Amino acid sequence: MKDKIANLLKQYDNDRSRLIDILLDIQEIYHQVPDEAVGILADQLDLSKVDVEQTISFYHFLTQTPIGEYAIYLNDSPGAYMYGRAEVAKAFEEEVGISFNSVTQDGLIGLWDTADIGMNDQDPAAIINGIVFTELDPAKVKKIIGEIKDGKKVEDIAENVADVIYTKGILRTMVKNHIHLNNPIPYDDQEVGSVLKQALDLTPEQIVSEIKESNLRGRGGAGFPTGLKWEFCRKSGGDEVYLICNADEGEPGTFKERVILTELPKMLFEGMAIAGYALDARQGIIYLRYEYRYLLAYLEDVLQEMRDQNLLGKNIAGKTGFDFDIRIQLGAGSYVCGEESGLIESMEGKRGEPRNRPPFPVESGYLNKPTVVNNVETLCRVVPIIQNGADWFKSIGTKESAGTKFLSISGDCNAPGVYQVEWGMTIKEMLKMVGATDVQAVKVGGPSGTCIDPTQFGRSIAFEDLATGGSMIIIGNKRDLLKDFILPFTNFFIEESCGSCAPCRSLTVILRDKLTRIIDGNGTQSDIAELYDWARLGQTANRCGLGQTAANPIITSIENFRNLYEDLVKTDEDYLSAFNMEQAVAESCEVVGRVPNIKSH
Secondary structure, three states, X not given: OHHHHHHHHHHOOOOHHHHHHHHHHHHHHHOOOOHHHHHHHHHHOOOOHHHHHHHHHHOOOOOOOOOOOEEEEEEOXXXXXXXXXXXXXXXXXXXXXXXXXXXXXXXXXXXXXXXXXXXXXXXXOEEEOOEEEOOOOHHHHHHHHHHHHOOOOHHHHHHHHOOOOEEEOOEEEOOOOOEEOOOOOOOOOOOOOHHHHHHOOOOHHHHHHHHHHHOOEOOOOOOOEHHHHHHHHHOOOOOOOEEEEEEOOOOOOOOHHHHHHHHOHHHHHHHHHHHHHHHOOOEEEEEEOHHXXXXXXXXXXXXHHHHHOOOOEOOHHHOOOOOEEEEEEEOOOOHHHHOHHHHHHHHOOOOXXXXXXXXXXXXXXXXXXXXXXXXXXXXXXXXXXXXXXXHHHHOOEOOOOEOXXXXXXXXXXXXXXXXXXXXXXXXXXXXXHHOOOOEEEXXXXXXXXXXXXXXXXXXXXXXXXXXXOOEEEEEEOOOOHHHHHHHHHHHHHHHHOOOOOHHHHHHHHHHHHHHHHHHOOOOEHHHHHHHHHHHHHHHHHOOOHHHHHOOHHHHHHHHHOHHHHHOOOEOOOOOOOOOOHHHHHHHHHHHHOOOOOOOOO
């Protein structure tokens, strides 16, 4: 083991900031990170064992216990249940002979629940040893497990199970893209490099000015002006600058970045190169969520193709002194790493806990150097802006929301997928576009966004009205909104909290328990009021975006669907507690061997 790990470390230049890459490689070899490996890494990277162990414990896809030679992670998000996840999970358990979150005695197969994996338009979906399996049903499950027991490679199993295999370049996958991107801004890779060469005729300052003038705002949800962020970074005075592409879209219901990475990687890389030139950065890094690991080899191949064309690397496109290249950094499963400072911590090989600010990343980010973090969609927007000009871009959309938006639309509709729309489209227009009728609610922006009712379907998708990172979950009238969506989304935030802030760590659990009490029919009117007031406290008491939005499913559903809560509760006057002390202490008495002796009062 020591020799194997030594060779791994050599591949990463013994760089402790690449700890997550190293741990993922070790886990792929041993199907866990053994204790012996932890000690070797600590010794070789000049870390304590605790440093290594706390990084492992933070991430969903890293573990010190065996996960199985074939590790099956089945998406358990609400969207998956809409399309039959329960039946698929039951089939896995019956075929394998174990319950979820356990491993067979021979160590061959592990079954694991996992949060959203970015496949909401083709659920139920699972990841098996890094390969994505989509649109699962019990028959496919039986075939998968049968071929696993026959010892077949996961790649071959996917080929045998798939209804259709999507191919592009060296990529072969079951994953479909369901793309609708043609208008109003065409996106293609036909003339890759032409806009980069156009940009190199400008000064970096002119590019920043053009991006500022275009009113391009970040497409991750917060909507911070992109050009302003670039300008702040340039003014930071750092001797070394980094550009990071955030491809860690972990918001349940979001999958647009997956489609862009698959269909338009060269546009993304060209946009990054233009941004690198504008920022005087020499290194670009894509932080790719682990769930999209199946895209890694394909993206690396495209990067090499662009290097061969002198569109990345040294003296790019003949511009003397313009050196810029891109590498890909894998995540390991953590929603909070979508927050830019948590992402930077993760890239440095640590727990992805968001940093206190100031300083902001543009002043002190990756390796304490000025760093710009933009997401995939934002960096792709740079290309048409430089090609056609800021005024052209501003002519599309609304005054406050220039250009177009990629939407990931899933749920109760006829045509789920990724759509490019102009900012300003109404929810009603969106529902008609995807063939959604009899709609109870739309979750705008995913769990952390707003849950709206039909009276609000005339509202616009725009920063000035309904801002969104892109997730649109359509919920039909036959669904139980509170039990099937609001409660699971609350559990999602509990699971994904980094645990740093007490309100996020504890208050979310308290809210979940009170919500459960109401759903179970044991709540009162005052419980609804308390639930809302406590949830609002969480918006101001936490320091990062996850904690500040963790209670949004509860807040916005009470505001817009209060009748659903009121239908479940009793009045305070009529409520008679059914609490039974003897039942409550029975389990603890059994553990200590004591006979309960409860006196009536």
